[in-house]
Amino acid sequence: MKQSIVHIALVVRDYDEALDFFVGKLNFELIEDTYQPEQDKRWVVVTPPGSNGVTLLLAKASNPRQEAFIGDQAGGRVFLFLKTDDFWRDYNSMKSAGIDFVRDPKEEVYGTVAVFEDLYGNRWDLVQFAEDHALSDRLKIG
Numbered sequence: 001m002k003q004s005i006v007h008i009a010l011v012v013r014d015y016d017e018a019l020d021f022f023v024g025k026l027n028f029e030l031i032e033d034t035y036q037p038e039q040d041k042r043w044v045v046v047t048p049p050g051s052n053g054v055t056l057l058l059a060k061a062s063n064p065r066q067e068a069f070i071g072d073q074a075g076g077r078v079f080l081f082l083k084t085d086d087f088w089r090d091y092n093s094m095k096s097a098g099i100d101f102v103r104d105p106k107e108e109v110y111g112t113v114a115v116f117e118d119l120y121g122n123r124w125d126l127v128q129f130a131e132d133h134a135l136s137d138r139l140k141i142g
Helices: 015-025 087-096 134-138
Strands: 007-012 029-036 041-047 055-060 078-083 100-108 111-117 123-129
Touching (some): 015 041, 015 055, 087 111, 087 123
Parallel strands (some): 007 055, 078 123
Antiparallel strands (some): 041 055, 111 123
């Protein structure tokens, strides 16, 4: 049996402002942006550059209950983990694009990591795993 997680839904306030952030600042690639008239919504999918794994579905909140979770999908914990093959390249690029890092870079046994927030306040790890870490080979980039 083979299974995989295809999309992770990220609740957003507005499709276009989310695209400005993810495509414009994080350099994610836009995979799909399709209007679905029967539901009056868009199917918007983005992915980190060079990724061939899980994609991010930007899902616009459609009611007050969903709106309450914008920016707090993990209750203040790190929600998503962005693996990189060059931590300092991406960290410096993100800083120059105005990305807000709430925890400075740190060397850990598993690799180099810093915590940033997306435009809504969800927390992300930017991480480059050490070569001997279990996820270094399992989650190859590209």
